[in-house]
Amino acid sequence: GNSVTQMEGPVTLSEEAFLTINCTYTATGYPSLFWYVQYPGEGLQLLLKATKADDKGSNKGFEATYRKETTSFHLEKGSVQVSDSAVYFCALSILTGGGNKLTFGTGTQLKVEL
Amino acid sequence: GAGVSQSPSNKVTEKGKDVELRCDPISGHTALYWYRQSLGQGLEFLIYFQGNSAPDKSGLPSDRFSAERTGGSVSTLTIQRTQQEDSAVYLCASSRDSRGGLSYEQYFGPGTRLTVT
Numbered sequence: 001g002n003s004v005t006q007m008e009g010p011v012t013l014s015e016e017a018f019l020t021i022n023c024t025y026t027a028t029g030y031p032s033l034f035w036y037v038q039y040p041g042e043g044l045q046l047l048l049k050a051t052k053a054d055d056k057g058s059n060k061g062f063e064a065t066y067r068k069e070t071t072s073f074h075l076e077k078g079s080v081q082v083s084d085s086a087v088y089f090c091a092l093s094i095l096t097g098g099g100n101k102l103t104f105g106t107g108t109q110l111k112v113e114l
Numbered sequence: 115g116a117g118v119s120q121s122p123s124n125k126v127t128e129k130g131k132d133v134e135l136r137c138d139p140i141s142g143h144t145a146l147y148w149y150r151q152s153l154g155q156g157l158e159f160l161i162y163f164q165g166n167s168a169p170d171k172s173g174l175p176s177d178r179f180s181a182e183r184t185g186g187s188v189s190t191l192t193i194q195r196t197q198q199e200d201s202a203v204y205l206c207a208s209s210r211d212s213r214g215g216l217s218y219e220q221y222f223g224p225g226t227r228l229t230v231t
Contacts, residue, residue, distance in 0.1 A: 043118075044205065044222040087156060099145050099164055100209065101173070102220065104157035 001028045006090045006105035011114050019099045021075040021108045023064075023090035031092040033057075033073040034102070047075075047088070052089050067068055080112045116140065118223035120206050126229045127196055133193040135226045139208030146189050147209075147220060148181060152202035160204075163189060164211065196230045203227050 016056045025031065035047040035057070048057030053068035061097045073090060090105040119138045139146050148160040159173040163183040173190075182186075183189040193200055205230050207220040 005179075043224045044207075046219050049219070098217070099147070099162045099170065100220065101147060101159045101162050101170070102149070102157075103159070104149075106156045 002031070002092060002094065002103045004090050004092055004103055004105035006088075006108055007105070009087075009109040011110050012107060013110070015082055015112055015114055016079045017112075018083075019020040019075070019077040019080045019110065021088055021090075021110070023073045023075065023105060025071050025073065025090075025092050027071075027092055027094060029094040031094050032100075033064070034093070035062070035073070035075050036089040036091060038089070038107075040086070044089070053099075080110070082110055082112045082114060084110045085110055118206055118208050118221050120204075120223040120226050122226060123224065124227045124229075126231060129198060130195055131192045131231055132192065133196055133228065135193075135204050135228070137189045137191070137206030137223060138206075139187065139189070139206070140221055142210075143208035143221070144186065144211045144218075145209045145218070146183060147207045148189070149205040149207065150202045151205060151225070155202075157205075158208050160191070185202075193228075196228075198230050201228055201230045 032051045034049045036044045037047045045102045048059040050057040050066035056065045064075045085108045087107045089107045091102045093100040095103050121136045144165045146163040151157045156163045161181045162170040178194045203225040205225045206223045209220045210218040
């Protein structure tokens, strides 16, 4: 089956620190990969995505590269802000007759302090 | 335009009662998904609707769970004889038709927090 493993949280960083949240996956087939973010009190939002190997998704200063050889999709940001405090979910989907149902990791809570 | 809406935002019910959760997808989105977010299980897929096709129910945890989508728009998730382990946030998402081989973004609603006492 399909599964996503991401690093445990919570992660606490100082503002302007470098962020890495690790994500690895197993999939039967060729998945698309996603990072979703859930800000406090808000719904899930797509942060970035990549649909094929070596693609780099990027948004709001965050980046992740689809690495097929290591089955990974690590999230990075060079300089985090307090406003980045949220829960981050790595996810995959494989387009089938069943649509694009998402398989999520357990989520990583990020807290950025001044 | 309007996003995905869900109602109620919070629901507290007694064990053994039935509950109905509602989702209004984004206008024009033919694909609709239900997910559940719980402390023990994380975020998990429940059911998928695409137009008038038979739904993919492979994620429903038991036969107490059912869902329908009327007129290709509004969807209702029904949980019969609720149990305490059903307590979770139920999320609805919609997207454009993905049958053409393209992976369209899913837009999520704010969720319904269900508490079974």
